[in-house]
Amino acid sequence: MKRRLVIGNWKLNGRLAANLSLLDAIRNGLSRIATGTQLAVCVPHVYIPQARAVLNGSAVAWGGQDVSAFGEGAYTGEVGAGMLVDLGCGYVLIGHSERRTLFGERDADVAVKVKRALSAGLVPVVCVGESLAERESGSMADVVLRQLNAVIEHCGVGAVGRFVVAYEPVWAIGTGLTASPAQAQEVHALIRARLAEVGGPVASRVPILYGGSVKPESAARLFAEQDVDGGLIGGASLNASDFLAICAA
Numbered sequence: 001m002k003r004r005l006v007i008g009n010w011k012l013n014g015r016l017a018a019n020l021s022l023l024d025a026i027r028n029g030l031s032r033i034a035t036g037t038q039l040a041v042c043v044p045h046v047y048i049p050q051a052r053a054v055l056n057g058s059a060v061a062w063g064g065q066d067v068s069a070f071g072e073g074a075y076t077g078e079v080g081a082g083m084l085v086d087l088g089c090g091y092v093l094i095g096h097s098e099r100r101t102l103f104g105e106r107d108a109d110v111a112v113k114v115k116r117a118l119s120a121g122l123v124p125v126v127c128v129g130e131s132l133a134e135r136e137s138g139s140m141a142d143v144v145l146r147q148l149n150a151v152i153e154h155c156g157v158g159a160v161g162r163f164v165v166a167y168e169p170v171w172a173i174g175t176g177l178t179a180s181p182a183q184a185q186e187v188h189a190l191i192r193a194r195l196a197e198v199g200g201p202v203a204s205r206v207p208i209l210y211g212g213s214v215k216p217e218s219a220a221r222l223f224a225e226q227d228v229d230g231g232l233i234g235g236a237s238l239n240a241s242d243f244l245a246i247c248a249a
Contacts, residue, residue: 003036003038003205003207003229004034004036004037004038004207004223004229004230005037005038005039005040005164005207005209005229005230006037006038006039006040006209006230006231006233006243006246006247007039007040007041007042007063007091007093007125007166007209007230007231007232007233008039008040008041008042008233008237008238008243009042009065009093009096009211009232009233009234009237010041010042010043010044010047010065010237010238011065011098011234012044013044013238014043014044014047016047016050019043019047019050019051020050020054021240022238022240023041023050023051023054023055024054025240025241025244026039026041026055026060026240026243026244027054027055027058027060029240029244030058030059030060032244032247032248033059033244033247033248034248037230037247038059038061038230039059039060039061039247040060040061040062040063040090040091041055041060041061041062041063041237042062042063042064042065042091042092042093042125043062043063043064043065044065045064045065045079048062048064048084048087048089049087052087052088056088061089061090061091062088062089062090062091063084063089063090063091063092063093063122063123063125064079064084064089064091064092064093065092065093065096066079066092066093066094066096066099066113067079067080067081067084067092067094067113067116067117067122068080068081068113068116069109069112069113069116070116071116080116080120081116081117081119081120081122082120084120084122085120085121085122089122090122090123091122091123091124091125091164092117092122092123092124092125093125093127093166093232094110094113094114094117094124094125094126094127095107095110095113095114095126095127095128095147096127096168097127097129097168097170097173098173101170107146107147107150108150108154110126110147110150110151111150111151111153111154111155112154114126114151114154114155114159114163115154115155115159118155118159118162118163123162123163123164124163124164125163125164125165125166125209125232126148126151126163126164126165126166127166127168127211127232128143128144128147128148128165128166128167128168128191129143129144129147129167129168129169129170129173129211129212130143130144130169130170130171131143131170131171132170132171135169135171140187141190144167144187144190144191145190145194148165148191148194148195149194151163152194152198157198157199160195160198160199160202160203160206161199161202161203161205161206163206164206164207164208164209165191165195165206165207165208165209166208166209166210166211166232167184167187167188167191167208167209167210167211168210168211168212168232169183169187169212171212172212172213173211173212173213173234174213174234174235175213176213177212177213178212178213178214178215178218178222179210179212181221181222181224181225181228182225184210184222184225184228185225185226185227185228188208188210188225188227188228189226189227191208191227192204192206192208192227207229207230208227208228208229209228209229209230209231209232210222210228210230210231210232211231211232211233211234213234213235214231214233214234214236214246215236215242215246216236216242216245216246216249219231219245219246219249220249223249231246233246
């Protein structure tokens with residue numbers, strides 16, 4: 001059976017009062033979600049304790065939006081994998097396109113962070129995806145596989161099955177554009193095939209999520225594709241009704 005997973009990514013959004021209303025509404029709306037679908041929210045680091053307090057004991061997990069490539073030490077401003085574990089996090093986003101494009105994270109940096117997260121017992125959500133220029137030039141497959149291979153090569157074949165992959169076409173993030181179900185399936189099948197090459201049957205159990213302006217009205221068609229196992233949801237995760245509708249799909 002496919003493992004269904006929907007993760008909300010709040011990005012740089014949130015205030016205590018608004019967070020409480022949102023988290024309460026998500027927790028109280030779980031009856032709409034089919035059994036077997038896993039939910040999580042990845043919130044700004046400062047709000048992880050609040051997410052834990054509200055969601056603890058529910059079916060919704062929580063996580064961070066990034067993790068340090070370093071262990072403990074003199075790294076001012078960093079948040080370590082062990083710290084996220086201390087706060088009950090199950091997941092952490094790594095390599096989101098905004099981290100790559102705005103903060104200069106390279107494939108090698110992403111791979112190191114993934115290994116740190118795995119070593120601490122977190123489930124990394126490895127984000128991969130191409131820009132519009134890369135898609136139009138015909139290099140989509142090269143870009144996505146380069147990003148994925150960096151993680152596999154650094155963390156080892158044994159890591160396959162211990163992380164989640166999120167395909168997020170950069171051209172569809174925050175733009176209102178969404179890859180068609182066929183476009184998403186093409187890339188997800190490419191990712192699944194690469195995971196199968198190195199991990200064998202375990203590849204079928206790796207959740208591959210789609211992220212890129214998913215809305216309630218587009219979710220069902222996207223999630224119906226064979227290799228689309230759920231979503232990494234940005235803006236719509238800030239609205240409980242929209243997020244729950246996407247999860248219900």
